[in-house]
Amino acid sequence: MSASNAAFFRRRLGLVRLIRQNIARAPRPFALSVFGITLGIAALSFFLSLSLGMQERVLRRIFPADRLEVVPQKTSFDSGAAGALDALGSLLGAGPKPLDAQVLATLRAHPDVQTVFPRMKVAFPVRGWGGESLIGRTAYLDLPIDGIDPEAVAPELRQTGQPLAFVDHEPTSNTFCTDDKGCPSGQFCDWDVNKCRPPVPVLISPFLIEVYNSSIAKMNGLPRINGFVLGRLRGFVFVADLGRSFLARKTVTDKVRYRHMVLAGVSDRATPIGITVPLAYVKRWNAEIAGERAAQEYSSLSVQMKPGRPVTRVLEQVRKLGFTVEDNGAEQAGLAVLLLTALFVLVSLSTLAVAAGSVTHTFFRAIAERRHELGVLRAVGASRADLLFILLGEAAVIGLFGGVFGLALAWLSATGIDLLSRSALPDFPFKPDSYFLFTPSLCALALGFSVGTCLLGAAWPARTAARLSPAAALSGQR
Amino acid sequence: MPEPSSSSAESPSPPSVADPAAAAFVIVASDVRRSFGRDAVLCGASLQVKQGELLALVGRSGSGKSTLLSVLGGLDRDYQGQVTLFGKDLAALSDAALSQLRNEHIGFVFQSFHLLDHLSALENVLLPNAFAASPLAHAAAHERAREALARVDLADRATARPPELSGGQKQRVALARALFFRPQLLLCDEPTGNLDVTTGQRIIELFATLNQREGLTLLLVTHEPRVAAVARRVLRIDAGQVVSGSATDLVTDQSTELAPDSARPAHRQEDPP
Structure with a gap:
């Protein structure tokens, strides 16, 4: 110094x-x-x-503030001119613009966007059943299902150490079977095609668990799901009847499929009400049961912003393309x-x-x-x-x-x-x-x-x- | 006597050798005027103080002695006229430079001591070091402060706070503080005014010793004949101007406003037994 x-x-x-x-x-x-x-x-x-x-x-x-859920334009409830135009368009067969691969590519190219993951909902009813080993009786429930690219949830699943793979197993499984006993360990017999297959991995949302804990569990005297219980629930297998509705009490298609499903984990990106499976399953099921067009249209595109980038420019682009974003109340809140x-x-x-x-x-x-x-x-x-x-x-x-x-x-x-x-x-x-x-x-x-x-x-x-x-x-x- | 440090370009320094006329005078004041509202206290006061001089400035109460001392010491800048200290025009100095001049080259001793009651005697003596441009290191500063206290016979009262000291001891602490940086000029405003006769005499003797042995320039403002008596030169302030005078002038003044030393209470501010 x-x-x-x-x-x-x-x-x-x-x-x-x-x-x-x-x-x-x-x-x-x-x-x-x-x-x-x-x-x-x-x-x-x-x-x-x-x-x-x-x-x-x-x-x-x-x-989540760094994500946007891009969806087709909603039905207009306007009783004036806008509503009349909407009704006219509907009559002429002009539904909302579809979210397809082209829109996906356009949004992926936006400079503020890190990545875009498409989501697709199943275009038919699904009835889920099972749970005897858990609650002593078989429970039936209509299951809204959507599919998401496994890449969208991979980092989160890795980070939270969830062991079961969330991937599309279907194309690799062809062993013939008449029941589960004839299948290798970890596989189940899907009766409609008599093939042994690994169960479809399923993700559920923490929101769904919160709703269950705070209302369903309380009302029915069922145990709450916490981290420990969730660990035990991972690997829980149930069956989904694709094309059947519990609420309608009837089969809505002659192409019913039976698929074993397994609870693979919890993800913030899972659909809040229902279950989420790898996108490829939903595409195949929609093509087989509801037709090719249903397999081309995404229900939403999940846009992940680059860190620190504002959503405003992407919102503008979304509106220019003729779509909107899911209003989840985040802005107001x-x-x-x-x-x-x-x-x-x-x-x-x-x-x-x-x-x-x-x-x-x-x-x-x-x-x-x-x-x-x-x-x-x-x-x-x-x-x-x-x-x-x-x-x-x-x-x-x-x-x-x-x-x-x-x-x-x-x-x-x-x-x-x-x-x-x-x-x-x-x-x-x-x-x-x-x-x-x-x-x-x-x-x-x-x-x-x-x-x-x-x-x-x-x-x-x-x-x-x-x-x-x-x-x-x-x-x-x- | 070691020279106090002085580093910045604007900082005051002793007059240059090339200017012998300036070197001869520590203070040169010309036509100094100072008013408080409508009251003109100094009306063209002029004086010169040579290096090593012991000068007494006498005058009646309210004549402007203390005001002139404040102006000469750079404590009061609201004056007109010219004051040169160590060859530097005070009006031309910045606040920082003037503060440094006071810190390193001038010591002040006041009638009411002006010690800080929450500090010990040693800490009071150390105060100038806190504001020096180049402060002494902790150990050196303490050694210097103890030395200064020893010079005024207060080495054993270093930890005492002013309320625990007698008037004479307080004045000696104030003197030790004034001498901390071994200044060239000591400005004293009624230094014995609050002291009993014996203690006052000891302080006067101390001033005389400092002047004779160490060549310290002293300007004593007083209205006490015995203080003025030790001065080699006495100036009188009259009607706001400085005129030649003598210690006997005060005797004349005493008849109207001063009590003789013998009449002052012997118990006032006396040293403890």
């Missing part, structure tokens, strides 16, 4: 020592100022962390959270403004009391800049303490509310373990605000003090 640097640091150290001595000799006004700032910062960081927590831990789980956050932050900032005013008052009073002392410091060589450094340094220390205590208070309050929520509130879908998220950047922001508020509050009195004439300060003149 050069001599001038050493001198600079020694000088700063000397001034910092004076700041420490000044704070130590008048702890009460210091504590009062810290208290005001603590309250303001606690409120600010509490509401900001609540907003962050709601966005990250609740909203993003329900409404996000806006509601944003507005509430803004309101609470405004309240917190008002508290901080009052605290800053209190700091200003405290400093003006302190400077009036320390007028003589400031004169002494000037007489022994303190420059205006030195006095500013000392007084603003004291303010910064108040801000730092206020920031740390404020953050601690906010965190304690948040922890208390989380504990209360866990013990006193009933379960509801997507109930988080914590509603709050304290990120390093939030803590840095809170500390910055705290120190900044105090510096702002002390700036005027400090400037007034620094401009005092030493002679006037020493003699007690105004």
Whole structure:
């Protein structure tokens, strides 16, 4: 370290020592100022962390912000001209524009898009049945099924360590059979074609589990599905009758297929109501049962945005192509959270403004009391800049303490509310373990605000003090 | 006496050798005017103080002695006229440069001591180091401060805070603080005004010693004849102007406003036994 640097640091150290001595000799006004700032910062960081927590831990789980679900135009419920045009088009056989391979290629080429995964729904009813080994009787349920490219869920399944493969097994299986006993281990006999095949891997959505846990399980006295139960459920095999409806109590096609299915795992990308299988199955089934056209039209295209890219340009392109996006309420929910956050932050900032005013008052009073002392410091060589450094340094220390205590208070309050929520509130879908998220950047922001508020509050009195004439300060003149 | 450090371009430095006329004078003040509202306190005061001089500035109460001292020490900049300190025009110096000049080249001793009560005697003496352009390292600064306290016979009171000290001890701590950077000029405003006769005498003797042995330039503002008596030259301030004077001028003034030393209470601010 050069001599001038050493001198600079020694000088700063000397001034910092004076700041420490000044704070130590008048702890009460210091504590009062810290208290005001603590309250303001606690409120600010509490509401900001609540907003962050709601966005990250609740909203993003329900409404992923980096994904769009492109769908065909919806039927118009407009009773005016738009509705009339829609009805006319329908009569002339002009349904909504189909989502086909061309649209898929166009969206995949968009510069803001990372990838697009097509989804296809089965174009006929499906009845699922099974569960004797689990609940002691066979349960029947109509199953909405959609297909998705396995690549769309592969990273998530790898990340969550779900062991069963979510792939299309069908083309590899041709062993003849009349029942399951004649099939190799892990394969089942599909009776319509008398072939042994691995079961179709199925994914379900966490939303479906939440709905089951919070309503179905409760109403029917069934066990809740948690991580442990889910682990046991993986590998659960049931049968799907393709082309049959439990609700209609009749066969809707003469091309009924029977397929064994196995629960492979849980994915955020699985359809919220129903089950999701690899896309190739749905394409084949639609072609066999509902015709070639049904195998060409996707029900939706799941668009994954590149990191940090806005959705606006893609939305524009989607609308130009004659499609729309699934309105999942994310925008409204996000806006509601944003507005509430803004309101609470405004309240917190008002508290901080009052605290800053209190700091200003405290400093003006302190400077009036320390007028003589400031004169002494000037007489022994303190420059205006030195006095500013000392007084603003004291303010910064108040801000730092206020920031740390404020953050601690906010965190304690948040922890208390989380504990209360866990013990006193009933379960509801997507109930988080914590509603709050304290990120390093939030803590840095809170500390910055705290120190900044105090510096702002002390700036005027400090400037007034620094401009005092030493002679006037020493003699007690105004 | 070692020279205090002085580094920046704007920083004050002793007059150059090439200017012997300037080198001879530590202070040159010409036609200094200072008013407070409508009250003109200094009305064209001029004086020159040579290096190594012990000068007393006497005058009646309210005559402007302390005001002139503040102007000369750079504590008051709201004056008209010209004041040159160590060859530098005070009006031309920035606040930082003037502060550095006060810090390194001038020591102040005031009637009411002006010590900070929340600091110990040692910490009070150390104060100038906090504002120096090149502060001494911690150990060296403490050694210097203890040395300064020892010079005023207060080595054993280093940890005492001002409220625990007598008036004489406080003034000696203030003197030790003023001498911390071994200044070239000591400006004293009624240094014995709050002290009893014996303690005041010891302080006066200390000033005389500093002047004689170390060549320190001293400007004493006083209205006490015994203080003025140690000065080699006495100036009188009258009607806002500086005129030649003598210690006996004060005797004349005493008849109207001053009590003789013998009449002052012996117990005031006295040293503890």
